[in-house]
Amino acid sequence: MAQTVFAPWADPNEKPLIEFRNVTKRFGDFTAIDDLSLDIYAREFFALLGPSGCGKTTMMRMLAGFEAPTEGSILLSGHDIAPVPPNKRAVNMMFQSYALFPHLSVWENIAFGLKRESKDKAAIAARVDEMLKLTRLEKFARRKPHQISGGQRQRVALARSLAKAPKLLLLDEPLGALDKKLRQDTQFELMDIQEKTGTTFVIVTHDQEEAMTVASRVAVMDEGKLIQVATPAQIYEQPGSIYVADFIGEVTILEGHGEKVGDAYEFAFAEGQPRLHAKTSRDLGAAGRMYLAIRPEKVSISADKPEDTPNVLKGRILDIAYLGNISTYHVELSNGQIIKAQEANTRRLSRRSFTWEDEVWLSWTDTAAVVLER
Amino acid sequence: MRRFILIALPYLWLLLFFLIPFVIVFKISLSDLALAIPPYTPTLSWPITWEALKEFFAALDFENFTFLTTDDLYWKAYLSSLQIAVISTIITLLVGYPIAYGMAQARDEWRPTLMMLVILPFWTSFLIRVYSWMGILSQEGFLNQFLMWTGVISEPLQILNTPVAVYIGIVYTYLPFMILPIYSALEKLDGSLLEAAEDLGCSRFKAFWLVTFPLSRAGMVAGSFLVFIPALGEFVIPSLLGGSETLMIGKVLYEEFFNNRDWPVASAVAVILLLILILPIILFERNEQKQREADQ
Amino acid sequence: MRRFSWFNATSLTLGFAFLYIPMIILVVYSFNASKLVTVWAGFSTKWYGELLSNDQMLDAAWVTLQVAVISSTIATVLGTMAAYVLVRAGRFRGRTLFGGMIYAPLVMPDVILGLSLFLLMKPMFSQMGVHSIVLAHATFAMCYVSVVVSSRLVSFDRSLEEAALDLGCTPFEMFRLVTLPIIAPAVISGWLLAFTLSLDDLVIASFTTGPGATTLPMKIWSAVRLGVSPEINALSTILISIVTVGVITASLITKRAAIRQMAEERAAERA
Structure with a gap:
């Protein structure tokens, strides 16, 4: 049909x-x-x-x-x-x-x-x-x-x-x-x-x-x-x-410098932090000041460094908001920037893998984040 | 068009029956008493010509107002009316506030009944309520009988036909006008404000003084004007309870009109009274306006 | 939290005693057999009998009733219109003056209102009488009506009127089918207030009356100026009873309606 x-x-x-x-x-x-x-x-x-x-x-x-x-x-x-x-x-x-x-x-x-x-x-x-x-x-x-x-x-x-x-x-x-x-x-x-x-x-x-x-x-x-x-x-x-990104749903917004590489942008947002990659169909110019918006549910959180992902950041868990079906983690990077990550609580509470002050790795695909001008 | 009629009808009615009459009062206050119908000069009659108008305006003067200042009956009457109105307003406030406060503190199921008890006299004939005091305050009245029975006095007191009787009469008849606005201010008061004040270290009396009292001010102001303004021009109370020595301007005006049939002087008396009242009336309406805006 | 202390109890007791004892004495002594109002000489209803055979009194009562019914009806129509203009018409030229003319008569001394209305109407009519009293009463009573009705209109949910327009009413249909039924209680109490004010008024009626139009307050006035009389006590008792029954009935009706509404609302939420 x-x-x-x-x-x-x-x-x-x-x-x-x-x-x-x-x-x-x-x-x-x-x-x-x-x-x-x-x-x-x-x-x-x-x-x-x-x-x-x-x-x-x-x-x-x-x-x-x-x-x-x-x-x-x-x-x-x-x-x-x-x-x-x-x-x-x-x-x-x-x-x-x-x-x-x-x-x-x-x-x-x-x-x-x-x-x-x-x-x-x-x-x-x-x-x-x-x-x-x-x-x-x-x-x-x-x-x-x-x-x-x-x-x-x-x-x-x-x-x-x-x-x-x-x-x-x-x-x-x-x-x-x-x-x-x-x-x-x-x-x-x-x-x-x-x-x-x-x-x-x-x-x-x-x-x-x-x-x-x-x-x-x-x-x-x-x-x-x-x-x-x-x-x-x-x-x-x-x-x-x-x-709009901020008004609807939860989001982390990073401010930084972007450079066009093929159909994606390379994004640098802080000293000592790796560059991020985001594919986009929008044209925001060859290079310049821009913003990256990432929805927390698109960010994976893991104890070991994941391989083969374009965006990987290391941080420390600052806060955990337990919402029943999901938990939101506030992860602080070494430069003080906080990134929100969400995980579905598929396991029982006692067997949850992360707790406060844990060192964790955050990662997301190159289509997960959105590049924005303003 | 419909909107125009809706506005115009009550508007024109009030212009014709409220505002224009004042203009006429003012005009007649500038005329002179005459043995004619109507009993004053000058009058305008058809056809109105420019000459007739000039003559008409030339004949108007402030003679009646000068007369009011020469005869001390009038200014004494104004002064004593003011004094009686001020003092009785203060007494009414002192008597009314505790009643309004008690009503506002009463349990919820009691309040409609208490409210009804305050409103009931308001619906009862004013004349009858003033009259009821004649039997109480007279020489052989109930108050004297009671006081002599308790032994406080041995001779009956002269109360009726004195200013004291007028004070009692005004406080009695206007008390509901004082209680209702204060009660409605106190009733709106959020109880948690007092709890907050006590939580922050106030004693109960201090909490009343710092929270309840200032917040009921608008009610007190409204109530005071509602007593003061009509009391100033009161006629029935001084006539029934006051006797000949209590001078009040409302009574003077009434007698000037009905006994002396001197319309010009009665009008002049009314104009001066109106001038005295304009300030309190404007203040009262300002206060009401503020209240209405605060409520919305 | 409300706190009820001995202080409140005392002030309420004394306050209401002050308000009610004079009227109670008045009523009790209307049943006194003696002509002397302050000396009790046994129970009697003879003053009521005399009152009812006093034709002048009955005539005055009839005149008063006519004046009150007609003037309060005019006052209710005009006052409701005025209230609607004050609350809903928005801004127009002369609105401040209009508001002033509505509120000023509420506090204006009767003697001034009476004198000014007399001077207006004397040249207007060849003879003053019931009609001139009616016009005078309608004028000051409409201001009271408009205050009562406008306080109801202020708390009126404006979207009810918009909903009526939205569903296809003309502005007049909107007023007839939605606004009027909802403000009806205020309009009725406005009418009752205007009626009572007219019934009570002595001063304005004295100024604007003419031959053959003697109202009850005028009759009472000329009687009580001569001193206290048991016949007037009897008349007062009748008037006080009418008012008391009226006020108590009205408040019982409103109270029962409120209780029923609350009960039904609670039942609806639980279901």
Whole structure:
């Protein structure tokens, strides 16, 4: 069975559903969004990821119609949406606080939007029941929002915003109010529902794990700008900048001098330390100041010096963070530089090979590290 | 458009029934008493010509204000109103604070009931509550009966129709206005602040003085203004409890209007009272504004 | 941690005794057989009988009730609009003046309000009466309503209104279907407050009244100026009982609703 990979952004013939064209948004002197352009395609599950105050919520509120761009335009299916008020947009939003109407039952909450556009009671009832079934809320239809649990409330909010079958669904930190375990289950449920309904989802989150789990593409934002837009795997494996590498997951960043040798760079980062090798498809010039980002799980740790690996460093274990399934070792080199290495804890604790102050060897392949300009 | 109507309707109503009346009061305070309908001159009548306007403005003067300074009834009334308002505000604060504090310290299940007990008098007729003291404070009233029964005094005291009765009346009727803002400030206070203060070596009293008291200041300020400002222009309390020797400006204004039918002088009295009140009212609104911003 | 000491107990006891003893004495002596209010001469309900056959009193009560119902209804509509403008309309020209006009009447002495409203309305109407009292009461009561309603609006989750717009409501539908039902308790208590203020007011009504429009406080006033009278005690007792029953009922209803809501929330989380 040959399944084509879902990647409309790679197809030049595909028309985007949403286009941000040089959008700037200012609140007084504060620039929330700074000359930003972005395309989002139909059926995508698109995540806007960034720290609080980076402008991701403003992006979403502009899509919903609660804010208007100061400059530039936003297009939905090729039409500028600036003159369309929020109540006329084929866009629905799931609010961070859920914004469930406390005086209406679950059923009435879900029917609320449908009643605005149609008088056909039977059709409304059928659609509400369909939504209740989709979100497994049939039993709670008659309850008021305060009579159900947080997780159920989250599903009501989702059902309500999906009921009108919008072209685009906006989710503002949809799982922020749930505890960790429930959040993980709900992430898969969200993906499932997105796939079933075929709706385009744009999710705003500050939780990088959540963005990586649910999204087809992630946009990392900072200070009103897009830093990188790519699939979760690309964001993690080939971060475009130190900011992205550091924001997502754990990483060790070395600063030093690089020199191009064939399709790789030779990297010198300190006196008395061996040179490192990193293959890359990027061209950062023949030589110059650059950075090397290494994910700890790509670093092997051993008692004896490994043979046949391009990158080998010697160090001493400074700290061990035991996380259950894995342990992170902070290894200090002779020049004081600390490199993080992760090992899966496949053996029982008592038989673990390394402890504090042990002299160890670190090694990684020449494709493990990423060379970055900044 | 809808937004315009929403703003305009209450706005115009307040302009017409609150702001413009003050302009009229000011204008009439510059007019003279006359035996006519309406009982003052000058008046403007249609058609308003430039000449008529000039004549109208030429006839306005500050005579009534000069009159207020010559007759010592008025400035004595202003001074004694100020004195009564200040002293009764301080007494209300001293009486109200411990009650508000006790309420804030009470157990959670008690607090709604205590709150209700403070609010209940607030909903009860003001007039009736002042009236209730007439039977208590009179010569043969309950207070004198009680004091004579305990043997503290042998002759009944004259309390009704003295300033003391006015103080009691003001403290009594305005006490809920003092308790509520202080209580709401104290109730918001995080209990762990006191524990932190004690942990850092404060005695219980010191912790109160250094933590609770400063943090309840906004409530005390709000409560004090809520007592002071209306007390200054109070009319019912001095009329019922104060007798003829207690001068308060609200009573003077009322009598000037109803007994002497001198609208211009009554207006002048009101203008001066308003000028005295403007500063406390602005300070009060500033305090409220700060509170609202802090709450958001 | 809250600490309850003998000091707190004493201040609460003395404080509430001070607040309630005068009213209790008033109520007790309304059942006194003697005309002398301070001498107990046995239990009797004759003052209530006299009160109920006093046509002037009953007329005044009827006028007062009409004024209170109409003026508090106008005040509630205007006050709710004003509150919405204060909290939601953002910045507009003259907003500071608007805020000032809302808050100033709350502390303005009655004599000034009364005099200024009289001088405004005297040339406006050929005769003053119930209608002029209604306008005067609606004006100062709307400020109280707007304070009560705006404090509810401030704590209102704005995203509820945004959600309504997002789901296709027009701004008016949003107000009718979402905002109003949620702030309804505040609007109702605003109405009750306006009603009570109108019921109690003596000074402003005295200034703005006209022939044939004597309110209950005005009637009480002319009676008590002559001294203490048992008939007024009886009337006071009736008014105090109405208020007491009203306040206790209202607080019981809110308390029960709060307890039920808490219980249901806890049950929902456990499930």
